[in-house]
Amino acid sequence: MKKKIFYTLLAVWIPVLFTQVQAQVPRVSGSPFPLSAIPDTLYLTSENYAPSEKVALQTLMGVLAQTKPAILRDISGHRTLVENAGVKINDTYYTNFPGMLNRFANRLSGYILCNQKDKSTNVAISLAGVMNAIAIPADIEQTAINAGLTLLLDVRARDEAWALANYGNLFSQKIASYQQSSDDRVFSLADYSAYTKAFQFWDSSPSGALATSVYNRMNKGATFFGWGPAEYETVEQLSLKSMSILPSDWAPNMSALSNIPAKSKTFKQKDPIKPFEVKTGVHTVCFVITDGDNVQWLLGSHDNINNWNNPARAHVNLGWTISPSLSELAPVVYEKYVENCLTTPDGRNVLIAGPSGRSYYFPGRYPNADLETEATLLNKYMKQADLRIVNIIDADDSDNDPGAYLKQDNIDALFYYSYGANYTGRHGQIDWYKDKPSIGGRYTLWGTLSSPQSLANQLNQASTNINSADGYSLVSVHIWSRDVDDVQECISKLGPNVRVVAPDEFVWLIRKNLKGLPVGTGNGLKAEYYSGYHLDNLKYQQTDGNVDFDWGIGSPNQAQLGNNQFSVKWSGQVQPLYSESYTFYVYSDDGVKLTVNGQPIINDFETQGAYTRSGTITLTAGQKYNIELQYGEGNGDAFCHLQWESASQSRQIIPRSQLYSRPDTSNGPVTVYEHAQYGGFHAGLPIGAYKLAGLELKGVQNDEISSLKVAEGYKVILFEHENFAGDSIVLTSSSANLGSTWNDKASSIKVLANGNPNLAGSYTIKNVNSGLFLDVRGGIGGTGDGTPIQLWHGTGAANQTFTLKHLGDGRYTVTAYHSAKCLDIPQSSLNEDVSLWQWTNQEASNQQFIAVQADSGYYKFISVLSGKVLSILNESTAPEAKVVQHTGTGQLSGRWQLLSVPPVGNGTGLTGNYYNGMNFETFVFSRLDPTINFDWGEGSPGAGVNTNGYTVRWTGKVEPRYSGQYTFYITSDNGRRLWVNNQLVIDKWLDDWDIEYSGTITLTAGQQYDIKLEYFENNGGANCKLSWSSASQGKEIIPKNQLYATPLSLANSSIATAYEKTATGKDIVLYPNPATSHVRLKFGAKQARMIIYDALGRQVTPTRIIYSGQEINTAQLRPGVYLIQLDINGIKTSKHLVKSAE
Known part of the structure; x- marks a missing residue:
């Protein structure tokens, strides 16, 4: 039998049984990342080790990992991840480095003496990996001597150039580390440098003599870890040499993590739960988080509540860049990111490969022939990591040719950014390689260059032509200055003419609407797995997105199928994109039989060995044809890959989108059945509206429902026709037989809640x-x-x-x-x-x-x-x-x-006007403060306000929930006075602090009373807290629900002060006010320039020309107070607008 070697041949120093390791921690063929053995136990170490101990520890970790990892640093939640993967943790030496060194001293050939933070440290780290030694800074040399170690070299007076000149032939030519050793970065990455036998160096110039010497000794396609002194120059120099870099200068634990397998055998992103859908008259937007090539960030951010673990991600459609190399460098971490990408009824997260593939380089600077090789290797990583889109960052003057990437069968599209102009230099341009798009970045959400509001303003004015590239915007979200909350804020300000979708649907829409292709919405093929070569005994079945499997010398499921003598049958429908003659290819080991539209076009089931078989058939674009592939595995290697090709269709694995089958049965709050009496296929439907495409995604065909079960708290509406048209029926309980009227009649469905509606x-x-x-x-x-x-x-x-x-x-x-x-x-x-x-x-x-x-x-x-x-x-x-x-x-x-209990109000807080000066002299800004519960320390309350010598006036209304006498309390540093219902309740305008003052007043439940609180800060600490209590009301900070801002107080704002003038002879009417979705302005001129500002003085709409009586859309504005500025014939006038909730 022919053998197909698809895992990396490992270096000869790995003294483990290769077949044992490859089955558990695979590497794609051509992977530069070494592999040793899976640890069963790791010794955990504290981050409180002394600095020199950390330097030594890292090299000990790396040298031991060349055989099998033995140590893990307790950082970034890695302990939990490896324990979940089945590795035991031993904390015997958690705070005891000397004990750890004694434990492993007999595994070492000696030590290399260095300084703690200079060039000699890099020298010692580099040599430790190739000399089976540990780097020992001079201040802890006695620890090494006590452990019985022998001094091999004293490199304290040496630098990297010396090490390269004298020992250069010992270092890896696949991996090098560009790492600063004169600062705290020396405490990271060194374990991986030692483990991989990488040369670790620092050159202050990416084109300096040392850096150039390192480049010249490396193989083409080499991967650098760490980070250089200047991003563009470092990446450019490496790209010119056909090399790349993975930012990782603060990365810990990779020597251990790269040898620990994920819990799952394969990585799989979540499938969509809603069908992709074309909507006309909208501008389509895709947000993508940047910098996913940054390995150090990825190793430490999987539980970060501000980004990768932000709960808001479940409510937005969003792309996340990530390095596919992480699937080998830290499989348990990569698995966590796959899990973190949520698909819910409210949003969908999709991983895409970070710039510019498996690592960072500029494709336009990479020599063409080598770029083809790199793209081929990337394609293998894309399959392993279950990624389909690549995010590219390229030099501004690149030709941006996508061909090397898009000819690969696991790459569906590119998101292409120019390095300059903050990734927006391509202005949304879309290039094509056959039917695959390369989509240029159009806008960015990046620091102070753009805000959620300013970006929303641009998107709200963008083209809504879905058949033009102008109708689509790829938006990069700069992760170092923006986060998921900013994306969500921007989305909240978008009008109904803007649609936000996830990356996979974005690509689908562009191919469908710009190329006119019948891009499908398939879910893959039904897969039946049998023991025995000839489909003998069915063991289990599932849905496979495509047929692209490489099981090595194993099988899909060893427990049920063993490693040899098994078979698979895939069946369903295939939908071509073109009306042409198609060639189907099956590359397999062993036999296969392929039938398309009832015609056997490949029939070679009994021949064993690794072969490519092919057959042709003419197909019509958009039509679905029955397809069945039978595969048998005898002994040895096992793999099967199903591809197609036509004159217009590049050869590729047939994608999931073009393959259809009925998914597995499921249950839900409403479960619909194919037959009466709850028989046949069934699918569970959560709350939602299901057009026919949505039902088909669940496996329910048109006019196929004969019975259904309805759980308590739910109801279902069946519609006779697609798109909720025709006759309908409402069911609030289960029905074993829908009867002649509704049996096999439903084409669309709504599942709704059916609770008690009277509990508000x-x-x-x-x-x-x-x-x-x-x-x-x-x-x-x-x-x-x-x-x-x-x-x-x-x-x-x-x-x-x-x-x-x-x-x-x-x-x-x-x-x-x-x-x-x-x-x-x-x-x-x-x-x-x-x-x-x-x-x-x-x-x-x-x-x-x-x-x-x-x-x-x-x-x-x-x-x-x-x-x-x-x-x-x-x-x-x-x-x-x-x-x-x-x-x-x-x-x-x-x-x-x-x-x-008495009803809670619906207030949003008080209007706070902030001034510099001890007596409200210089107005700075106005804002809405939800509660008065501030502790500014010795800082400022906000931009432009002094740290000392300022005043604040809060105004609005307060609404008690109970009737009776209320006590109001103020604790502040410094002076304060409080009016309630125009009565001075507290008057302590004193320069004191940390004293609680109080006053009483009788109030009536549900009635709103004027409230005004004035406060000054003189010097030092600053705080102010406003509380209340009554016989029925426990003492508490007055919550925002019971506080109501006063719109008129906005007149004090800087915007109003700057622009509010009287427009003599021009009566201006704003109506309705308050408003929900729209307003009109009536004035006695032909036209006016209009801008809307929020309560902080921020412009929230672009300048536009309006006409008297014209309807102005305000649906995108959040509830609150706004100022509308009009410029009528050079005279500026302002009107206050109160935007209410819908």
């Missing part, structure tokens, strides 16, 4: 089983995002008061009064027993609950996202018990009693 209001919420109350941990101070939800004794405090806001059909958000944050399923998880927390309202499905009547007037709450019931972990009745989501089993802890 404010409550304390009591758990019936325990008698304890729903509670936000931390009391009234627990106001932050991510604060856990628990049970606690009833206190009546604001953190136990919740507002149920009805969203329709018995769906609610549950908002904590004290924080104005919603109950939230963390990370949009579908998992059992996930604990709830509170989070800022995102209007997302993981923050919505269906209220369903239970027994005895109680209620249960069902998560709209997961269908699980709000209950208590392990049915606990103890205080601090966790509130979780759990499958509904009739559990006692899932029943809740709603106890009405």
Whole structure:
């Protein structure tokens, strides 16, 4: 039998059994990254080791890892990842470096003496890897002597040029490390340098003599780690030499992580849960996070709440760049990123390969022949990492030729940025290689160069021609200055003419709308796996996105199939893009039989060995044809790859989008069945609207539903025709037989909540089983995002008061009064027993609950996202018990009693006007402050305000929830005075601090009273807190719900001061005001220039010409106070606009 070698041949120094390792931690053929052995135990070390100990430790780690990793630094959450992968952790030497060195001294040939932070450190690190030694800074030499080690070299007076001249033949020619050793970067990367036998060096010029000497000794295609002194120059020099770099100068633990396999056998991104869809009259946008080539960032950011683990990512369509090399450098970390990319009803995250492929280089500077080789290697990484799009950064004067990349069968598209102009130099230009696009960056969200508002302004004015390249914008999001929250803010300001999609749908739309191709929405082929060569015994079945498998000498599932004598049958439909003669290829080991449209075009099932077979058939574009591929594996190597090619279609693996099959059966809150009495194929449908394409994605064909099950809290509407047209029927319970009227008649469906719609209001919420109350941990101070939800004794405090806001059909958000944050399923998880927390309202499905009547007037709450019931972990009745989501089993802890309390307001805070000077002398800015709960320390309250000697005036209205006498409290540093209902309640305009002053006034529940608080800061620390209490109201910071800003106070703003003038003889009318979706301005001139500013004086709309009475769209504005500035014949006038919620 012919053998196909597809894993990297490892260096001769790896003393492990190759076949054992390759089955668990594979490398693509041609990988430059070495592999040794999977560790079963790692010794964990503290980051509190002394600096010199860290230098030595790294080289010890790297040298040991050449045989098998033995040490892991306790940093960046790596411990948890490797433990989850089955590796044991031993902390015996956690703070004991001498003990660690004694433990492994007999594995070393000696030590190399160096300084702690200079060129000699790089020399010692480099030589340690090739001399089986440890680098020892001079101040800890005695530790090495005590361990019985012998001095091999003293390099304290040596530099990298000396090491290269005398030992250069010992170092790797595939990997080198460009690493500064005179600062704290010396404490990172060295373990990987020693492990890979890389030469580690620093040259202050990327074209200096030392750097050039290093380049000249390396192989073409070599990978550099670390980072050079100047980004552009470093990348350019390497590119000219057919080399590349992975930013990693602060990267730890790679010597261990590169030898630990992921839990899953293969990496697989999540499939879409909604069908791709063409919508006309919109500008289509794709946001992509930058800098995914940065390995050090990737190694430490997998749990970072500000980016990769930001819960907001579940609510946006977003691309994330990532290095496919990470799938080998740290498989457990790469797996975590695949898991972190969420697909929910509210958003979809998609990984794309970071610049400019497996590592960073400029394709326009890379010699053409070598670029073809690099692209071929990248193609293998794309398959291994399950990536389909490559993000390119290229030199500005490059020809931007995409051919080397797009001819590869695992690369569907390029996102192409120019280095200059902050990645926007290509202005959205789209180039093509056959039917694959290279899409240029158009806009960026980058630091102060653009803001969410200014970008939204540009997108709102962009072309809506979906058949033109102008109708599409690729937006880079600069991760070092912007994050997911900024993307979400920008999206919130977009009008209805702008559509944001994930990267895969973005590419799909461009191919479909610009090329006119019948690009499919397929889900892959049905795959049936058998033991025995001739489809003898069916073991299991699944859906495979395509047929592109390489099992080595193993099998898809050793437990069920063994390693030899198994077979597979793939079946479904194939949809060509062109009306042409197609050639189908099957490269396999062993036999195959391929049938297309009922015609056997390849029939070579009994021949064993590695061969490429082919056959041709004429097909029509867009039509679906039945396809079946049978494959048999005898002994030895096992692989099977199904490709196609035509005059217009480049040869490639047939992609998932063009292959169709019925997916596996599923269940949901509404489950539809092919036959009556709940028989045949069935599919679960969560809440949503399903056109025929959406049903087909679930496996439901047109006019095929004969029975259905409806869970408690849900209802379903069946429609006779596509797109929710024709007759319809509403079902609120299961039906075993839809009868002659509706049997096999439904073409579209809506699944809705069916809860109690009459519960809007404010409550304390009591758990019936325990008698304890729903509670936000931390009391009234627990106001932050991510604060856990628990049970606690009833206190009546604001953190136990919740507002149920009805969203329709018995769906609610549950908002904590004290924080104005919603109950939230963390990370949009579908998992059992996930604990709830509170989070800022995102209007997302993981923050919505269906209220369903239970027994005895109680209620249960069902998560709209997961269908699980709000209950208590392990049915606990103890205080601090966790509130979780759990499958509904009739559990006692899932029943809740709603106890009405006075209604909570809907305020948003007070208007704060900030001045420099001790008596409101110089106005600086105005803003909306949700609460008065500030501690500025010795800093400033905001840009432009002094750190000492300033005043603030907060104005608006306050609304009590109870009637009676209220006590208002102010604690501040320094002076304060407070008016409520125009009465001076507190008057302590004194230069003192940390004294609580109070005053009383009688108020009526639900009535709004004028409130004004004045404050001055003289010198030193600065803080101000405003609280209240009454006989019915516990003492608390007055929450924003009960505070209402005064629009007129905006007249004090800098915008108003600068622009508000009287337009004599021109009466201007603004209506409606307050407004929701639009306003009109009536004035006595032909036209006017208009700009809208927010309360902070930021321009939120571009300058535009308007006519009297013209409708102005304000739907994209958030609720709040705005100033409309008009320029009429050179005279500037302003009007205040209050934007209300929809």
